[in-house]
Amino acid sequence: MTSELLKGFRMLDLTDEKGALCGKMFADMGAEVIKIEPPGGCATRTIPPFLEDVPGPDRSFYAIAYHAGKKSVTANLDNAEARALVTELAAKSDFVVESFPLGYLDSIGLGYDDLSRRNSRLIYTSITPFGDKGPGRNYQWADIISWAAGGMMYMMGEEGKPPIQMSLPQAGLHAGAEAAVASLIAHYPRQTDGMGQKIVVDMQACVVWTLMNEQAMPILHGDHIRRTGVFTGSADARRKMVYKCKDGHISALIAGGAVGGASTKALVAWMNEKGFAADWMLAKDWATWVPGMFMKMTERDRFEIDDLEDRIQRFFLTMTKREIYEGTLKRRILLAPVADVSDIAHDVQLEARQYFVEIDHDDTLGRKLTMPGAFAKLSVTPLGPQSRAPKIGEHNREVYGGLLGIGDDRIANLKANGAI
Amino acid sequence: MGRFALEGVKILDFSWVGVAPITTKYFADNGAEVIRVESASRLDVLRLAPPWKDARPDPNGSQFFASYNTSKKGITLDLSKPRARELVRKLVPWADIVAESFTPKAMRNWELDYEHLRQINPQLIMLSTCMQGQTGPNALYPGFGQLMAALSGFYYISGYDKDSPCPPYGAYSDFIAPRFSASVLLAALDYRRRTGKGQYIDMSQYEASLHNLAPGLIDYFATGRVIGPRGNASERYAPHGAYRCADEDGNERWIAIAVADDAQWKSMLGALGARCDDARFATRAGRIANAAALDDFVNGLTRPLDARELTRKLQEAGVAAYPVQNCMDLHQDENLEAFDFWHWLEHKVMGPSPYEGLQHRMSRTPGDLRSAAPVLGQHNDEVFSGMLGLSAAEIEQLKKENVIV
Numbered sequence: 001m002t003s004e005l006l007k008g009f010r011m012l013d014l015t016d017e018k019g020a021l022c023g024k025m026f027a028d029m030g031a032e033v034i035k036i037e038p039p040g041g042c043a044t045r046t047i048p049p050f051l052e053d054v055p056g057p058d059r060s061f062y063a064i065a066y067h068a069g070k071k072s073v074t075a076n077l078d079n080a081e082a083r084a085l086v087t088e089l090a091a092k093s094d095f096v097v098e099s100f101p102l103g104y105l106d107s108i109g110l111g112y113d114d115l116s117r118r119n120s121r122l123i124y125t126s127i128t129p130f131g132d133k134g135p136g137r138n139y140q141w142a143d144i145i146s147w148a149a150g151g152m153m154y155m156m157g158e159e160g161k162p163p164i165q166m167s168l169p170q171a172g173l174h175a176g177a178e179a180a181v182a183s184l185i186a187h188y189p190r191q192t193d194g195m196g197q198k199i200v201v202d203m204q205a206c207v208v209w210t211l212m213n214e215q216a217m218p219i220l221h222g223d224h225i226r227r228t229g230v231f232t233g234s235a236d237a238r239r240k241m242v243y244k245c246k247d248g249h250i251s252a253l254i255a256g257g258a259v260g261g262a263s264t265k266a267l268v269a270w271m272n273e274k275g276f277a278a279d280w281m282l283a284k285d286w287a288t289w290v291p292g293m294f295m296k297m298t299e300r301d302r303f304e305i306d307d308l309e310d311r312i313q314r315f316f317l318t319m320t321k322r323e324i325y326e327g328t329l330k331r332r333i334l335l336a337p338v339a340d341v342s343d344i345a346h347d348v349q350l351e352a353r354q355y356f357v358e359i360d361h362d363d364t365l366g367r368k369l370t371m372p373g374a375f376a377k378l379s380v381t382p383l384g385p386q387s388r389a390p391k392i393g394e395h396n397r398e399v400y401g402g403l404l405g406i407g408d409d410r411i412a413n414l415k416a417n418g419a420i
Numbered sequence: 421m422g423r424f425a426l427e428g429v430k431i432l433d434f435s436w437v438g439v440a441p442i443t444t445k446y447f448a449d450n451g452a453e454v455i456r457v458e459s460a461s462r463l464d465v466l467r468l469a470p471p472w473k474d475a476r477p478d479p480n481g482s483q484f485f486a487s488y489n490t491s492k493k494g495i496t497l498d499l500s501k502p503r504a505r506e507l508v509r510k511l512v513p514w515a516d517i518v519a520e521s522f523t524p525k526a527m528r529n530w531e532l533d534y535e536h537l538r539q540i541n542p543q544l545i546m547l548s549t550c551m552q553g554q555t556g557p558n559a560l561y562p563g564f565g566q567l568m569a570a571l572s573g574f575y576y577i578s579g580y581d582k583d584s585p586c587p588p589y590g591a592y593s594d595f596i597a598p599r600f601s602a603s604v605l606l607a608a609l610d611y612r613r614r615t616g617k618g619q620y621i622d623m624s625q626y627e628a629s630l631h632n633l634a635p636g637l638i639d640y641f642a643t644g645r646v647i648g649p650r651g652n653a654s655e656r657y658a659p660h661g662a663y664r665c666a667d668e669d670g671n672e673r674w675i676a677i678a679v680a681d682d683a684q685w686k687s688m689l690g691a692l693g694a695r696c697d698d699a700r701f702a703t704r705a706g707r708i709a710n711a712a713a714l715d716d717f718v719n720g721l722t723r724p725l726d727a728r729e730l731t732r733k734l735q736e737a738g739v740a741a742y743p744v745q746n747c748m749d750l751h752q753d754e755n756l757e758a759f760d761f762w763h764w765l766e767h768k769v770m771g772p773s774p775y776e777g778l779q780h781r782m783s784r785t786p787g788d789l790r791s792a793a794p795v796l797g798q799h800n801d802e803v804f805s806g807m808l809g810l811s812a813a814e815i816e817q818l819k820k821e822n823v824i825v
Contacts, residue, residue, distance in 0.1 A: 005607045021631070025600070029607050048655040049635075051642055065634035112783075125780075134758030140740035142657055142678030149742040151750050153662060153676060155589035156578055162662040162715075163674055163744050164586060167577040167650050173632050177599035182780035184606035185425045185450050189785055191610060197784035202759045205779040212438075212565075212590025213471065214747050216483040219774050220471040224747040229586050232566075241566065241587050242575065249585050251570035253563075259465050263562070329558060336567035338575045338585050341640040341647060344630065352556035355627050356641070370641035375600045375628045377553070379534075380619035381611060383604070 003030030005381040011095040011183075012036055012086070013070060017044050017143070017169075018099035018203065019127040020066035021176030022183070026095070027069030028375060028384040034093075034399055035070045036086060038077070039420065041392040051365060057392050058364040064389050066176075068359065068371065072390035073399045074420045077108055082419040088404050090115040090122060095183050099127040099175075102137050112198040122196040123186045125179045131202040143169030150207020155214070158229035174210065175203040240309045242338060245316040249338035250324050254308055256289025263334040264289070267312070270331055276315040278307060345370075353377075361388045396420055424451020425785040429609065432508075432515040433457065433492070434499075434532075436464040438565050438594035439601065439625055440521035440549050441488040446602040447517075448491035449778060450787040455803060456489060457508065460796055460825050461498045467796075473770040479796060480769040486793035487775055490765065494794030495803045496825055499530050503823045508532060510808055512540045516612075517605060519547045523562060524554045534620040543618040545608045549601055553624030565591020565625075572629040577636070579649030586649075593629040600628040656680070658707035659688075659718045662744050665727040674744035675727040677718070677734065679707075684739050691737035692721050692730075767792035800824055 006029040013023035013035045023033040035042065046055070047062040058064075073089075075082040087110065090096055096115065098105055105111045112124040129146055130136035139145075144165045147153045157164040182199045190196055208215065218224045225233070230242035243250045252267075253260055265286040271277040284304075291301035316324060321337040328335040337343060350356065357373040374383035400406045400420070414420045429452035433444045441456070441464075448454040458464055466485040473481040497504040509532075512518065518537060520527055527533045527548070534546045548554055551563045569575060569592035579586045601623050612618055630637065636647040652661030657678040665673040679685050681704055689696055698717065700710040707714050722730060727743040734741035743749065750756060751774070763775045770792075778787050804810045804824065818824040 005611050061635035061639045130755040131759035134755035136755040139735050142740045144676050144678050145740045145742045148676030148744040151745050154744050154746045157586050164651050178779050180603045181599050184603055189425050199782050201780045205761050210595035213484050213487045216471045216774050218748045221475045242585050332562055336571035338570050339573050340576045341636045349552050349556045349558040371638050372630045372634050376604050376621050376623040378621050380617055
């Protein structure tokens with residue numbers, strides 16, 4: 001069942017890995033999302049890893065994840081007939097989202113000015129790595145470039161080693177999700193006054209937004225965060241974020257005051273049961289303990305933090321991730337396992353909420369695949385995903401024939417001359 | 421039609437900390453009227469966290485709080501008091517959307533959950549967002565985005581190897597979930613316009629965040645493979661990573677480079693004026709297979725060079741590159757400046773302070789940071805007197821009784 005939430009609205013998805021999540025979110029919310037890709041398939045279909053490490057247009061886990069629920073038509077944008085088809089489709093669509101190099105779609109007659117002339121209601125969202133005005137507007141891009149430009153990379157990694165990215169690139173996902181929000185903001189007045197508009201999403205800004213306001217630190221505190229491995233905070237006040245345990249790692253937020261007082265008190269009580277707490281910890285009023293986080297610490301603060309971290313580390317080494325997590329859930333301690341995908345796949349909470357869904361891929365891969373489910377639970381209009389990612393051009397006939405009324409003969413012709 | 425896209429939309433916002441305030445900020449910056457219900461008796465913890473104006477702790481001087489609460493109004497009510505909840509119930513019919521982000525039992529205990537509020541406002545859209553969702557054995561899990569980023573897998577895929585996880589900075593998942601919750605709220609508003617039906621939205625920040633990990637999860641379910649940390653290694657690009665450049669003012673400088681194919685590899689060498697006779701690096705497959713040796717080679721080339729200068733050269737040659745920027749660099753970045761990203765707003769207590777702007781720009785109804793964040797109770801009189809018609813004496817009495825606090 002397709003969600004009723006955005007049922008009846010149509011989006012043309014002309015993105016690559018800079019924005020595929022936008023159309024995925026729209027599809028989950030029930031919009032008809034038509035992915036337009038070149039006859040050989042979109043570049044996202046070549047992103048490794050592949051199912052069983054065998055490349056193939058339907059086997060990229062990226063494409064499986066982020067094209068689920070979309071339809072696919074092919075259009076060779078070098079071909080005038082194909083461009084005319086896209087123009088026709090845009091005339092019957094509510095949203096266009098694209099992430100081509102800046103100005104490319106304008107240069108072939110598929111820019112906002114061209115398409116809005118036929119359809120003034122159109123909301124046209126362009127995802128750009130560096131905006132549309134700055135000196136970097138035509139820069140070459142890869143996800144790691146945005147991670148570096150947006151400031152997250154600088155703060156990830158260890159001193160003495162290079163700054164790092166995550167193993168699953170993230171910048172394009174943030175930009176895609178931002179495109180979804182922005183398109184829907186523009187949708188609200190359009191449904192009253194009938195007027196669309198052009199939107200530009202800036203991926204670099206999207207990454208800066210993930211920095212938890214670290215941007216203001218140099219201005220207000222006169223210093224900036226450097227990469228410090230498992231620690232956080234400035235050198236004068238650093239806190240350990242990650243501890244070893246028997247079978248992996250644990251992340252704990254050791255704080256006092258309103259944020260963590262009750263939690264640290266409960267953790268110390270638990271440590272005391274096993275003989276790991278120091279006397280000063282048992283006497284401490286954690287509700288008023290606020291050593292200078294991010295700021296300079298006193299010698300006493302430093303001693304307390306160091307002693308706590310040392311004892312917590314020894315305590316955690318006696319238990320597994322699961323034992324620690326279960327213990328802290330009972331005691332309401334601010335802590336989480338450094339979970340890997342296998343931990344997440346077997347998580348009791350996600351299971352209880354039936355989060356993961358099985359999606360039929362029988363005709364493409366001869367099997368079902370288990371995927372993340374609805375990104376939110378809605379009482380009236382439950383969300384998807386409802387169907388697998390499309391094969392290349394799987395919906396050519398349905399869309400070009402059904403929607404544009406093009407006969408089978410002409411579709412065969414378009415195929416023969418390489419338009420679709 | 422007003423100047424802003426969401427003029428006329430009204431949100432009663434009980435949320436706190438990161439995800440939900442960031443969600444409602446999208447609405448506020450685009451013209452919606454958002455009233456944040458806070459309490460000095462239970463402060464939003466971001467008011468207790470730096471960065472602070474002049475590095476001095478003050479609940480009204482936290483830029484951390486301010487950044488996520490622009491364009492909003494703020495009132496103070498101690499919801500543990502029945503009289504405060506009575507006032508809230510009078511505001512509910514006004515609202516299109518109610519948002520909250522407490523652990524699940526709080527709103528139920530106050531009888532301010534959806535089942536109660538829909539009796540007062542049948543068309544209400546209500547968003548509840550907490551760490552792990554409203555139902556299930558771990559619904560009451562207390563936590564912040566730092567922990568959620570660990571629980572939802574992002575720490576594990578960040579690092580050089582399995583033994584050294586290197587967390588992303590801050591509360592990473594707090595910056596994933598809001599784009600999902602804002603989207604679904606906007607879509608729910610449209611659905612209500614079409615059908616007259618409001619509804620309840622339960623968003624688990626865990627479940628939303630996992631969409632940024634989806635390829636790894638699907639792979640695990642299908643094949644049992646566990647994606648782990650791997651520094652900057654890539655199956656697609658080589659070189660791919662951060663390369664050391666010349667230090668600047670005592671600070672390390674690095675440049676990120678990603679080379680997709682052999683033509684770009686040649687362009688890169690050309691831009692650097694370098695030769696490479698190492699047969700291992702002649703093809704993309706060879707460079708990927710010998711990535712560690714390749715990184716050493718590239719580091720040798722970049723080490724004496726200026727990162728910004730090198731970026732220009734490489735980009736001119738068609739090679740993806742950018743300096744690895746720290747937070748001071750971001751304020752000088754010419755591309756962010758061209759996007760008009762940075763804003764200085766006049767805050768009632770902090771004076772002019774630096775805010776991040778929107779990450780998108782609209783041609784017809786552009787949003788804006790319309791005002792700095794409210795100090796505690798800044799709009800008490802406006803709301804209690806202007807909207808609810810309380811007299812000055814009544815408001816004074818409620819303050820005395822610590823209802824408005």
